[in-house]
Amino acid sequence: MKRRTKASAAAGSGQSNLAELPEHSSDSPLSIHAMTVAYDKKPVLWDVDYDAPRNRLIAIVGPNGAGKSTLIKACLGLVSRASGEVEFWGENYREVRSRIGYVPQRESVDWDFPVSAQDVVCMGRYRRIGWCRPVSKRHRQVSLECLERVGMRDYAKRQISQLSGGQQQRVFLARALAQEAELYFMDEPFAGVDAATERAIVEVLRELKSRGKTVIVVHHDLQTVPEYFDDVILLNMRVVASGPVEDVFTRDNLHKTYGGRLTLLSEAAEAVARAASGRK
Amino acid sequence: MLGTLASAGGGVTVGEIVETLLLRTGFNTRMVIAGTTLLGIASGVVGAFAMLRKRSLMTDALSHATLPGIALAFLFAPVFGLASRSLAVLLIGATVTGVLGVLCVQAILRLTRLREDAAIGIVLSVFFGAGVVALSYVQVNAPSGSAGLNAFIFGQAATMQAHDVMLMAVLASGALIASIALFKEFTLVCFNDSFARVDGWPVSAIDLAMMAMVVLVTVAGLQAVGLILVVALLIVPPVAARFWTERLWLLVMLSALFGGASGYLGAAISALLPRMPAGAVIVLTAGVAFGVSMLFAPSRGVVAGALRRLRLRLRIASDHVLEAAHDAGADRIERVTMRELADLHGWSAWFAWVVRRWLIGARMATGTRDGIVLRERGRRRGRQVSRNHALWEQYLVSYADIAPSHVDWSVDLVEHVLSEELIRDLEKKLAQRGEALPSGSGVTA
Numbered sequence: 004m005k006r007r008t009k010a011s012a013a014a015g016s017g018q019s020n021l022a023e024l025p026e027h028s029s030d031s032p033l034s035i036h037a038m039t040v041a042y043d044k045k046p047v048l049w050d051v052d053y054d055a056p057r058n059r060l061i062a063i064v065g066p067n068g069a070g071k072s073t074l075i076k077a078c079l080g081l082v083s084r085a086s087g088e089v090e091f092w093g094e095n096y097r098e099v100r101s102r103i104g105y106v107p108q109r110e111s112v113d114w115d116f117p118v119s120a121q122d123v124v125c126m127g128r129y130r131r132i133g134w135c136r137p138v139s140k141r142h143r144q145v146s147l148e149c150l151e152r153v154g155m156r157d158y159a160k161r162q163i164s165q166l167s168g169g170q171q172q173r174v175f176l177a178r179a180l181a182q183e184a185e186l187y188f189m190d191e192p193f194a195g196v197d198a199a200t201e202r203a204i205v206e207v208l209r210e211l212k213s214r215g216k217t218v219i220v221v222h223h224d225l226q227t228v229p230e231y232f233d234d235v236i237l238l239n240m241r242v243v244a245s246g247p248v249e250d251v252f253t254r255d256n257l258h259k260t261y262g263g264r265l266t267l268l269s270e271a272a273e274a275v276a277r278a279a280s281g282r283k
Numbered sequence: 284m285l286g287t288l289a290s291a292g293g294g295v296t297v298g299e300i301v302e303t304l305l306l307r308t309g310f311n312t313r314m315v316i317a318g319t320t321l322l323g324i325a326s327g328v329v330g331a332f333a334m335l336r337k338r339s340l341m342t343d344a345l346s347h348a349t350l351p352g353i354a355l356a357f358l359f360a361p362v363f364g365l366a367s368r369s370l371a372v373l374l375i376g377a378t379v380t381g382v383l384g385v386l387c388v389q390a391i392l393r394l395t396r397l398r399e400d401a402a403i404g405i406v407l408s409v410f411f412g413a414g415v416v417a418l419s420y421v422q423v424n425a426p427s428g429s430a431g432l433n434a435f436i437f438g439q440a441a442t443m444q445a446h447d448v449m450l451m452a453v454l455a456s457g458a459l460i461a462s463i464a465l466f467k468e469f470t471l472v473c474f475n476d477s478f479a480r481v482d483g484w485p486v487s488a489i490d491l492a493m494m495a496m497v498v499l500v501t502v503a504g505l506q507a508v509g510l511i512l513v514v515a516l517l518i519v520p521p522v523a524a525r526f527w528t529e530r531l532w533l534l535v536m537l538s539a540l541f542g543g544a545s546g547y548l549g550a551a552i553s554a555l556l557p558r559m560p561a562g563a564v565i566v567l568t569a570g571v572a573f574g575v576s577m578l579f580a581p582s583r584g585v586v587a588g589a590l591r592r593l594r595l596r597l598r599i600a601s602d603h604v605l606e607a608a609h610d611a612g613a614d615r616i617e618r619v620t621m622r623e624l625a626d627l628h629g630w631s632a633w634f635a636w637v638v639r640r641w642l643i644g645a646r647m648a649t650g651t652r653d654g655i656v657l658r659e660r661g662r663r664r665g666r667q668v669s670r671n672h673a674l675w676e677q678y679l680v681s682y683a684d685i686a687p688s689h690v691d692w693s694v695d696l697v698e699h700v701l702s703e704e705l706i707r708d709l710e711k712k713l714a715q716r717g718e719a720l721p722s723g724s725g726v727t728a
Contacts, residue, residue, distance in 0.1 A: 079481045105481040112475045116335065117531045126471050130482050135464045162529040182482070 030092070031055055032186040032217045033078065038087030040070070040077045047073050049241045051087070055186075056234060058215050060208050062222040062248075065238035066261050071221045072108065074238060075188045079105060091186065101130060104184030106175050108191050114163050120174045121146050121159040127181030149177040152210070154203045169200030176207055187211065187218045194223060205231055225274045228252060295555050303551045315440050316550040318448040318455075319507050319561065323516060323546025325455035326500040327539035328462045330517035331524065332493055335473040339522075340403050341385060341494075343514045346501045347407045348384025349377035350414025350510055353435050354421050368431070370447045374454075374502045377435075377510075381498060384410045438509030440550045440561030447506060454503035458496040469493055470531060507550070512562035516542055519569040526580035545569040600638045602668045603628060605647065608657055609665030617654040674709045 033055040040048040048070045055061060063071045076082040078089050080096055091099045104127075124146040125138050132142060150156045153173040163171060172192055179187055192204050208231065211218055222228065228235055228248060235252050237243040237260040244256040254275050306313045333339050356376025360367035384406050391402040418432060434442070443451075462469065471479045472489045480486045497517065504513040524537035549565030578585050607624055608616055625635040639655060642648040647661030657665070 076477075081477050081480060100481070100483045103481065105478055107475065107477050111477060113337075116474050117525070117529045117534050118470070118474065119530075122531070123474070126474070126478070127482075129467060129471055130484070132467070134468065137467070164529070178478075188481075 030057060032057055032092055033219065034088075034090045034093070035078065036088040036090075038077060038089060039085045040073055040082060041085045046085075047240065048077065051242055053236060053242055053245055055217060055219060057217055058212060059217060059233040060212055060231065061217070061219045061234040061236065062228050062232040063219065063236045063238055064222055064225065064228060064260070065243075069239040069260075071238055072190050074236075075190060075219060075221060079103070079188060102185045104179040104182040104187040106179045106187070106189040106192055109168065109172050109175060109194070111190075114166075114171055116163060118163060119159065120150065120155060120161050120163055120166065120170075120177075123163060123174050124149050124177045124181050127178040130182075146177070146181055149180040150174075152180055153177045153207060154199075167197070169196040172196050173200055173203055176204060180207070185216055187216060189218065189220045191221050191223060193220075193227075225257070227274075229274060229277050300555060303555055304548075308554070311443075311445060312441070312554045314445050314448045315443050315507070315554065316547060318443075318452045319440055319546040319550035319565070320543050321452050321459075321546070322455045322500070322504050322507060323520070323542035323544070323549075323565070324539045325459040325462075325542075326504065326513075326516040327520040327524075327542025328535055329458050329493075329496045329500045330542070331521040331535045331538040332462065332469045332473060333497055333517055334521040334525070335470075336490075336493060338494075338497075339518045340400070341388065342497050342501065342517045344384050344388050344403045344407045344410075345381045345497060346505075346510045346514045347414075348387075348410035349381040349502065349505060350411055350435070351417050352376035352378065352380030352383075352414075353432060353505070354414060354417035355380070357421055357432060358417070370450055370506065373432075373435075374450070374505065377502050377505055378498060380410065380414075381501065385494065434509070435505050436509050436511060437560045438505075438507055438512065438562035440507040441554050443506060451503045451507060454499050458499040458503070461492070462496050465489070465492060466535075507561055508565055509560065509562040512566045515566040515569060516545065519566070519573050520545065523569070523573040523576040526576040526583045529582070541569060541572045545572065597638060597641045600628065600630065600634070601642050601645070601647065602664070604638065604642065605657070605661055605665035606668040606672060609662070609669045614657045614662065615651075615654060616648075616657070621654060 031054045033053070035051050035053040038048060038051040039046060051074065063074060065071050073082055077084050089096065091103065096103075121143065125142060127149070128138065128142040128145060132138060147156060147159055150159050153176050155170060155173050155177060158166065158170060158174075163174065166174065176189075176192060179189070193201060196204070208218055208220070212233075220232070222232070229252060232248055234246060235248050236245040237251065237256050239260050239262075243260045244251045252275060257275065302308055303312065303316075306316060308316075330339070330342075333342055353373050353376055356373050357367045360369070360372045365372050387406045387410075388399070388402045391397055391405065392399060395402075397405075421432060468484065468489050469492075471482075471484065472486055472493070476486050476490075479489075500517065501510075501513050504516060508516060520541035521534070521538040523541050524534050527537055528534050545565045545568040548568045549561050552564045553559045553561035576584065579587070581587050604616065604621070604624060607620070608614065621635060621639065624630075625632070630638065639650070642655060642661065643650050645660075646658060647664060648655040648657050
């Protein structure tokens with residue numbers, strides 16, 4: 004993977020990325036200002052500020068209950084915000100949502116639903132098709148191509164209940180591809196998938212990047228962060244640090260994010276070492 | 284069945300039954316039967332989405348909550364200068380309190396920690412109780428008497444007037460057409476509402492539309508089917524249809540078919556037997572459709588499922604036998620060996636007998652007096668199983684961390700899990716380990 008070489012980037016700040024972009028912050032696909040989210044008056048996210056750089060693969064990493072999924076749900080309006088602003092390319096979500104794609108958590112739906120894999124992918128085309136109109140042949144063709152890109156073309160007619168967990172995850176990914184968005188949010192796409200699916204997802208992420216897209220992924224596996232992602236947001240109720248992996252993904256920051264959980268830290272140490280060697 | 288009905292009805296002849304079922308009857312009866320059939324079709328379609336959205340039970344709260352509305356509309360219609368016996372007025376009253384009931388359920392869910400089943404139970408019974416109180420008040424105090432209002436509880440299809448049937452038909456077809464027009468949107472929201480919301484669809488409005496269809500069908504069916512049982516038309520047909528198919532279009536059409544057939548038979552039979560309330564007959568018909576579906580549907584039915592499990596068990600057991608024979612290098616399996624295998628795998632005596640019959644029936648072996656002798660087919664299978672077993676062991680050693688826990692080593696299942704690429708990889712690994720790979724037709728049977 005190609006890495007940006009920017010020695011002076013300050014750790015713990017997303018600001019450095021903006022320097023590369025034109026003056027307007029409206030070029031940032033996602034800007035979060037002072038966002039706080041609470042469930043039942045208990046804060047889950049506290050005063051989050053973040054500007055996502057364009058055309059990067061960005062991981063959101065943090066311990067359980069750190070608010071990783073909540074962060075993207077709050078950005079997308081699925082969870083209401085107690086305060087703060089979220090802008091996409093400097094605009095309100097409503098104006099730009101056709102440019103946003105979404106992969107929800109696999110567990111969020113009932114897979115014993117009477118539709119085929121292709122039917123699910125076609126759902127990614129619905130907003131292009133519009134109200135009350137059937138799915139045309141052209142859109143069905145696009146859905147097949149999207150299934151092809153995740154290596155699931157042969158399963159197009161398969162009922163979704165008969166797919167393995169990894170295959171179901173790939174169907175969700177294909178549906179997001181069918182949305183033809185510029186900014187993607189993916190909620191734990193790597194959770195509980197087999198090796199073939201993990202490879203397929205990584206391939207799709209890289210392909211999306213090569214097409215100029217930005218992808219924000221909730222991720223749980225520290226080991227693979229340096230290999231799969233360009234940028235990282237270290238989250239534990241607040242943003243501990245954010246920026247390019249090689250600057251931010253340090254032992255110190257991870258310690259701040261995960262606190263004293265030593266087992267995790269020893270795992271992280273290995274990953275950090277790998278990130279460091281990538282930097283040289 | 285027709286004979287028993289004839290005897291139950293006393294003076295009904297077979298000829299009359301056939302005439303009624305073929306709609307060769309008086310104009311009014313024909314209208315009622317056609318209208319109820321249409322109602323059944325519409326509620327089958329609407330109910331399918333209610334089921335997929337997991338709102339089936341909500342419809343029960345809705346229908347019970349219509350009763351106070353009917354009584355109140357009857358009481359207060361004269362105040363607004365309306366005819367208190369007009370069906371339209373009564374149905375408007377029913378709609379108002381029905382929707383109010385649904386809103387109450389939602390308010391309880393939002394404001395308290397109660398679960399949905401409790402909230403529905405509370406609203407359903409309280410509204411129904413209020414309805415009964417209002418109804419008895421009407422009976423005692425209304426100057427014109429309340430004749431007919433009780434019919435809304437159990438339904439009275441046979442006595443419906445032509446214009447009442449027309450109103451029912453219009454409401455039902457409205458719900459039917461709207462549900463088909465919004466098929467795509469309903470599907471999306473039922474399957475994955477959070478995705479729909481991010482994708483820019485007004486999920487609340489679509490949900491509201493779905494609920495409105497349920498209200499339409501419920502209110503339309505009040506007079507013919509009655510408020511206690513109309514909900515069955517919304518719940519039973521889609522659930523029965525679910526047993527038969529995994530395809531949404533087919534599910535919806537089957538549900539419409541079951542609903543329509545229930546409506547048709549129910550109204551026809553209750554026309555023949557005036558004391559038989561249509562609602563009950565409709566629900567019983569739908570119940571029969573459900574029972575048959577649950578037991579005998581080919582993919583999800585209970586019988587088919589049991590047969591599938593038995594077949595799989597037999598296949599695995601016979602694979603065990605064949606593998607044991609292959610590993611022992613023997614073509615003949617003595618009765619004693621068979622008993623040892625049965626003990627090892629915990630088979631009962633009759634199951635061991637069935638396994639033996641199965642092997643012979645599948646032309647894997649021929650039966651002899653003191654056991655079985657493998658045929659070429661059985662020998663080949665034994666070779667394959669043994670080889671796959673070795674591959675599977677290797678697989679467990681190398682990839683156990685990603686192997687789904689429910690996988691049995693049976694060949695079919697292993698094939699399902701191992702990709703072609705992985706099988707080649709495993710063969711290579713086995714070869715490197717110096718294990719003799721059994722020659723043969725490879726893993727794929």
